[in-house]
Amino acid sequence: MQNTLHPSVHLLIWFVILLLYSVHANDVKLCSEQESVDITNGIDYGNGSVLYRGVQYSASQYFQDGNVRRGCICLLRQCIFVCDAEEWASVGLKELYANVSDATGADNRKVNLAIDSRYYLILEQPSCDGDWLVLEQDHVNITSKGDLSLNDYIFSYPQFCMLPKNGIGEFHASYCEPEMSDLPHQIYAFGFLVSLPFLVATFAVYAILPELQNVSGMSLMCYVAALAISFLLLAMGRLDIYDYQSVMCRVSAYTLYFTLMASFFWLNVMSFDIYWTLGGSRGQTTERMKFLYYSLYAWGTPFLLLSLILLFDHTEIISYHLRPNVGEEGCFLKEEKLTQFLHLYLPLVLLTTANIFFYAITAKRIYQSNQTDAGTINGNSGRQSKRENDRSRFGLYLRLFFVMGITWSLEIVSWLITEPNTASPSWVVYVLDVCNCLAGIIIFLLFVWNQKVKNLLLQRFGTRESTARHGCTMYTAAQTTDVENSKDFIKMVETN
Numbered sequence: 001m002q003n004t005l006h007p008s009v010h011l012l013i014w015f016v017i018l019l020l021y022s023v024h025a026n027d028v029k030l031c032s033e034q035e036s037v038d039i040t041n042g043i044d045y046g047n048g049s050v051l052y053r054g055v056q057y058s059a060s061q062y063f064q065d066g067n068v069r070r071g072c073i074c075l076l077r078q079c080i081f082v083c084d085a086e087e088w089a090s091v092g093l094k095e096l097y098a099n100v101s102d103a104t105g106a107d108n109r110k111v112n113l114a115i116d117s118r119y120y121l122i123l124e125q126p127s128c129d130g131d132w133l134v135l136e137q138d139h140v141n142i143t144s145k146g147d148l149s150l151n152d153y154i155f156s157y158p159q160f161c162m163l164p165k166n167g168i169g170e171f172h173a174s175y176c177e178p179e180m181s182d183l184p185h186q187i188y189a190f191g192f193l194v195s196l197p198f199l200v201a202t203f204a205v206y207a208i209l210p211e212l213q214n215v216s217g218m219s220l221m222c223y224v225a226a227l228a229i230s231f232l233l234l235a236m237g238r239l240d241i242y243d244y245q246s247v248m249c250r251v252s253a254y255t256l257y258f259t260l261m262a263s264f265f266w267l268n269v270m271s272f273d274i275y276w277t278l279g280g281s282r283g284q285t286t287e288r289m290k291f292l293y294y295s296l297y298a299w300g301t302p303f304l305l306l307s308l309i310l311l312f313d314h315t316e317i318i319s320y321h322l323r324p325n326v327g328e329e330g331c332f333l334k335e336e337k338l339t340q341f342l343h344l345y346l347p348l349v350l351l352t353t354a355n356i357f358f359y360a361i362t363a364k365r366i367y368q369s370n371q372t373d374a375g376t377i378n379g380n381s382g383r384q385s386k387r388e389n390d391r392s393r394f395g396l397y398l399r400l401f402f403v404m405g406i407t408w409s410l411e412i413v414s415w416l417i418t419e420p421n422t423a424s425p426s427w428v429v430y431v432l433d434v435c436n437c438l439a440g441i442i443i444f445l446l447f448v449w450n451q452k453v454k455n456l457l458l459q460r461f462g463t464r465e466s467t468a469r470h471g472c473t474m475y476t477a478a479q480t481t482d483v484e485n486s487k488d489f490i491k492m493v494e495t496n
Helices: 007-025 183-208 215-238 247-278 287-314 337-373 381-416 427-437 439-447 451-460 464-469 482-493
Strands: 050-052 055-057 062-065 068-071 078-081 097-100 109-112 119-122 130-135 148-150 153-155 160-162 173-178
Touching: 050 068, 078 160, 148 173, 183 215, 183 427, 183 439, 183 451, 215 247, 215 287, 215 439, 247 287, 247 337, 287 337, 337 381, 427 439
Parallel strands: 078 119
Antiparallel strands: 050 055, 062 068, 097 109, 130 173, 148 153, 160 173
16 A cells, blocks of 8 residues: 655655755855955844844855855945055055045045945955056046946956055056957958958949949949948958057048948948839939939048048047047047947938838838739739739848848947947857858849849850840840839849
8 A cells, every 4th residue: 555645744845845955055155255254253143144343244145155154245345456465464454545436427536445334445356367457546436336437448346456555655556458359350350351252243243244234233333342341441450450540540440431431321322222213203314413413422421421530530629538539449430339329320320220211111112002903913914024023122122121221230239239348248249240241242142143143144255045045135224214224123133
């Protein structure tokens, strides 16, 4: 006969297990030995809290380390590490002055951290996987949370340490500058250099095929050219080809800013051209004049923005912290969120928003056209063909939006989630940046690697039999109207 335990016995067993678990939970180290104090001789209250030297620790703020009970003092006080203080370990430090700001970041006043009850001094040097850099007393600013504020960088208490008074009565500080890995820069450079041949190949194919040199095709050539130069300069910057603050570094930075902006604006031109032409808009402007207007906009606006950058960098028109400071911290804009937003990401956000608008309105028009023609296409092969062509166009818009909108949107997302003062960005940033680096491959596959462009290349170089077998039709841009040019462009980039 099988014996079964009474349900109350089961409950008792589980209660004992949970009790044992709770007893041993305090054996888990809640903080490092450096950031804890021995509170074994503290006053033990019945509710699990311990009072030691005026500091009361709750049950979740101390742990058992063998026979020693250790309290995590940094959970209750603002800890400050003090380097080179071995001689003070036995007698204690009496003076340690620093400029401390209030909660708003203003009202700096000189405070003796050694006697202020808000702070706890750890007379040891914290670990650092880089180099210690000394900061003079006038630049030592401690926030109300006990962090070190240096320009736009914030160092938490394990990332810096105060120094005892030196021979001339000054209190300096040291902060840890992590050793940066070259691997991410090499990966980005590799991605840019891999994309570069595909961008050059796309430009070359459209340059040697006059059938593709309508307004849309020439706009694509300008976009690809600007993007190729940008990728080349970005790769050189990632490989640290130039020294900071050198003439070549500044020239490269200003050139990169211009070509990046030009690529943004040519992307906008292509989006607008598809929206305007396929929206049924007609005008008296010739193809040559239309491309001239596009060029003035897409090359002229970046040149104007570059002129403003040069003006801001070499005059006192705007305050120092808003200036681009090209070439000061690296071979591009200085790494400050507000500065990069104003001079780079704000135009990018505005242009990307406009592109989304153009693609969305065009897709909506195609959809409405299909709904309108749905009841009248029976028995009308012309309307059926038009509807199928519109569906193909809609698929093309989605692919164009993916390449031209998503890639730079990823750059915006990467910038938003990256903090300037972090040594190692998250893996999400790496994934987004690598996807952006490989945009050239996607552009090549969409606009060159399709059967119709292959047939045009074959016919261009004399293999007419193969071209005829595939039924390729030659296009002559000079004999088409404004709307027909855009239709030809769509047919050429459409994949089979």
